[in-house]
Amino acid sequence: MPVLTANSRRDLEIRRFPLLVYALVPLIALVLQAWLPRLLRGYVWFDLPLVVTIYFALGLRSPIQGMFMGAGMGLFEDALTHHAIGVNGIAKTIAGFLAASVGVRIDVENHTIRVMLNFFISLLCSGIYLFIYRVLLGMELEWSWVVELIKAVGNSIIALVLFPLLDRVQIRE
């Protein structure tokens, strides 16, 4: 009887996507994140790049890939703002690392777990952002945790819709 070691089980559960998906989905997320607030009259109650980062980090189950994806998305977001480049980068690097690390240990097929994970990582990301801005950089920044809470809920709702859609484009062997 074949015995599955931890590594081989992990390898079996790793999701793979067409190369185009790796390139297009993050790009679409970044473009929509920059464009949608104009339609929604400035209300930015979601963070699409973070949701996409969490999805790929959970699916790939590789902390290194999750970190690099998070760093890339975060730096890109920073570059579109007028703030220092790296604040979002650090926050999303940690988010990618955590999502991938958790993804190895828990059942990420469960929608409830994925949505809850999104909610908590979103809040953590906001906390890291605030910490870097106020403590590390020592700069003034008005902050509202209510807005961040709404944003975390918004991310969870988007994840609820987006994750099953992205599941459909993965390569099944």
Add this chain to the structure above:
Amino acid sequence: MESFFSRYRNPLVLLALLVAQIVGLAVQVRRVDSGRTSLDSQDPAGVRLIRLWANAIVAPPERAIHSSKLGAGGFWQNYIDLRHIREQNQDLQKTIDRLRLEQAALLEDARQGQRLQGILNFQEKYIYKTLAAQAIGSSGSDQSRVFYLDKGSAEGLERDMAVITPDGIVGKVREVFPHSAQVLAINDQTSGAGVILETTRIRGILRGNRAGQPQIVGILADQRIQPGEKVLTAGGDQIFPRGLPVGVVEKVVRDPDRDSFILVIVKPAAHLDQLDEVLVITSTQPRFSPEGLQDLATSEALKGPEAAAIKEQKKASEIMAEHLPGLIDPNAPPDKQPLLDNSNPNPVSHPPMPLHPDRFTPGAASTPTVPAPDAATPETKPKPKQTPPATPGQAKPATAPKPRDTAPRNP
């Protein structure tokens, strides 16, 4: 050693990524005099390059989405618009004619203001040239109230140019790329514009708060500031010309950080959340633009004979005022006033004293003062030397000619 790296590969990569980004952050901030840190107003070359790349990737899809949205919506909109275009055109033509005349009058006032400013060695900048641009994207973050325009350095945009709409100011150009530009809106926390309250003339600095509302900071508590008061640009920030509308006072709240200071929350005149087309002020000049002067000439021509007659009349009055003898000389002592001068070939004739004063006699206690029927009108009265009011026993001089009557004879 190899096993150490393979065992702790993930934490080591995480550490390396974090350290690299923290070092990157450190080169972007600097300590200011107050002990706090702030970002450089101008990005370092490396940072600017990253922003340029990010913009180059995001801007084309945004532009495509925007133009396709405009194309689809524009077709139907054009059909609706064309239905009443003729009536609208006639109405607009009438409005243009009326505005031209009004503008000519305003330009005259402004010219006079310029002359006075010249005397005071203070020159006001006027909007000279603007460039229309479309807002195509945003930063995607509520912590950064910036948006992107579809015009860049290739179209003549530069840093720190003011961005406005016909309703009011919007922001300033913060970063310029070849075919796009980043604009910092006035409701961002890091923005700053010099503003003045229209009625109370209180000055302050406008910047945004966490909720994206513009607020005036640095104002001492003042009971006179009431909701509804207009807020205008003060012109001292070297970005926005003076007098542009900013918005109206929405409410006044106490500054939580500083006692005896207040925050004036402003409702912006421009719709900052629904921006589509904006104007970038690409040039300001201390004098009127050729277009303005051309409009002035056009309106003068439109006024035609009426304007010429008024001008001629004004000129004749001024000449008359210079040539006519004054009734009161401010430099002469009281006993040498022209009214008392015996050498005057046309002496002032005093009315004879009444033999039997009655209630119609000037100066009678119960008699109301009745102005002389032939009193000079304000337009024709010589300005520097005014006729003294009628006093008891001294009527209006009969020999003083009326300027209007003599003007044609003495051009």
